[in-house]
Amino acid sequence: MKFLLLVSMTLLFSCSSLKTQETLGDINLDVKEVKLDNGLTALIVPDHKLPIFSLYLFYKVGGKNEVPGITGASHFLEHMMFKGAKKFGKNSIDFIIEGSGGSTNAYTTTDQTVYYENLPTTQLEQMLEIEADRMENLLLDENDFEKERAVVLEERKMRYENSPRGQLYLGLMSHLFEGTPYGRSVIGDIPDLKSMTRKQIYDYFKKFYAPNNVVIVIAGDVNPREASNYVRKYFGDIKASPTVEEAHSALKDEDFVPKFKKDKIVKLKGESPSPIFMMGYPTYKAGHKKGYPLDILAGIIGSGKSSSLVNDYILTKKPVATSIYAAHQSLEKSGFFFLGGELVQGVSLDHFRTDLKNKLKSYCETEITERNIQKVKNNYQADLYASLDTNAGIARFLGDRQLLFNDWQFYKEELAEYEKVTVEDVKKSCAELVETPSVFISVWNKHK
């Protein structure tokens, strides 16, 4: 969601107080939009600087679409998508992509599963054929399924069980969104990962992997007409999923609203000699008007060396923390504002928690200034340029927005909202935030 903010902030620069005015017009994205009868959307962005392109497929399926018993299905399926399909058979996909000089990977979040390839220009047609083949005819070979189960379990250990930070994040989400689909672990609970069957994954695949549940973005050295012809040729005959719309509409926004009414304090034992912590507050879904001032608030108090939290907890004679930050994360159905960091050994965790909450309250009055708001915008502009340096960056930029809002140009609407944000708006959002029940979670080897 931060990505959307970046775009909007760049536009805001046109009325900034700095010397030269910059507008998104300087970026000049030339996007061709293709819509097929089966519901597929493709965005094509030509850039002929080098003979390469990036292809991204954003499937609208992630942890939130799973149910107890099959947690981790989206991510497990992501692994299996590289194991072969009907035409491009067992374990051939990686070899075809890498053999031509390309690279490929994927990631799964609460809301989406994204596959991407970076390839030489000559490979466009074949790559689209591969993606269409695995969308329609994934093999899900039983032997590969079992081997990959072991790999996923190792990945889970690496990212979460052996990582205090992973442990912390899983804990925050499970307590903050307890009782909602966002409270489940995206990588999956161990019993589910051990018991999940091929049939369960196959049914899940058939429901969510369809042209009416994907956005394709192609950015780089491609001819838009040729690229759109390939998209039609390989994806045009794939049938839409008859059940995916129903599955999405069954997920009501209200089912994602955290239910807890009092502050929660959670202590997890983990292999961290210094306490590491996160503190989260439930907020708003992506595109909600109340989210914009919170984005700016997070930038002011917790982003950069001059931010309020760094000033108060790190750049002091006796530092309390070795790292500290704040961010606002907007998801498709909900959102959360969070702070996190690592404390210096010997600091009292309880004392720190109380102090942090008090400081956060005081920030609502002392830190929300015109200058600080401008500073956040200036940083977003620089970040935006950096993020659009590659074909892959441009593809992510467009695909995220298209998937969430069904409109890659949604930034214009966001701009209007950001332009309306005032010092008072941020102060009001801050005041509301600090009165909201929160979850404070820490991992430490001294916890029992």
Add this chain to the structure above:
Amino acid sequence: MKIKLALALVVATSSVLAEDNFLSTVKRMKINDYEVVWLEDKKFPSFTASVYFNDGALKDSVEGLTQVTFDQLSSGTSKENEKEIAEFFDFYGASINHSVTHEYSVFTIRGLTKDIKPVVSKVCELFNDAQYPQFELSSYVARKKSNLRNLVTSHSNLADRIFRNISLEGTNFSSNVDGTLASLDKIQSTDLKSRLAQIGKAKKTIYLAGPKDVRKVAEVISKKCKWSQETELMTTQVSKPKEQTALYLVPVPGANQAQIRIGRYLNREEASGKEDQFQFLSGFLGGGFTSKLIQELRVKRGLTYSAGAYISMQRDYGRAGVVTFSKNETTAEVVGLIRNILSEMELPQRIDENEFKHQQGHQIGGHAFDFEKTNALLARIISYDHQGKALSQMLDFPEKVAKMTPQILSRSSKEVFPWEKMTIVVVGDKSLVDSLSKIRPVKIIDYKDFL
């Protein structure tokens, strides 16, 4: 079929990345007393400026001194304190950072081109007038030491640090660039001021990326930064790698996986003229999902989530290694498999022709991506210049790969990864000692000795 593809790709790549095309975007010039290298990039009104100093951690009288000198450069001048300096750069959306190696250091500024003058002038103020106040230094040392003590929470980073120390033991490069718990306490403000003055005298080159306005950076530097330039280059003595007879096990609490590092130090002579062969070898072994290690360890056996190999050179030394991890029960099996893979690689007849051709296609076709990210390309140009390599070598790589043979690959592997010279470090549960002893005598070491 694949070799045809490989050769076709050489032609396709060369036609677009022809020297007169790529090299024309890299302009070398002299602005006042400074050598300037400008990578033209018109995409956005933003810039990157990197100042290369021919001076690095090899000159540290105390481990970490150069790194701390740069880390604390913005901790205060006679006019501004650390918070005011941070506020200045953040307000402009500019960033300053640095990279210190044993051989050289690079200070990098990023920002919007319209802000070049104030931002670069401020950087010069820091270099001219850094005071290294004791208050800020004490706070910094406390934080760094806390970070080091917490390194045990990241088994992967801990394994990297310990492996580096052990594999480079006895060479000039074994010291920790970022210091140790003991060395950080010894560093005083006066040491940092002296070191900064010394760095200011080193030979410098200014590397720029951005539209034409970016050249103003060099003008501001030449007017505002009070640097002098010594022409003498920093030189180093090169040691020979040692034979290894032990496997080092580093027990850590609560480990249900083990981090595995296998590799060694390379000296200058070993790599001279063979950089392309070694680059091909590292890709063949561990560069991507279809590489030898991933196929053998993950795809065929499900023993790990990731495995990679690297061979990286600085000017006077290099490092080669294999990086992976596995669950406790299969750690010894993975180490044994890596040994077998490396042994087989020494026999050209055991190198599968399809795998070989596949890798040629992979590295040739992927060559254009080396030129996509402006900042990464700038860093690569700095590295080439530091090593005295012509930039045209970047363009020759696909052609050289197309001429590679299984025999060359096999010979390279034998030269780089002889098992008897490999340092093996495993960070994991202490119970692994029994299974690992079957591979080599195990030497148990305490991770705290490496902090």
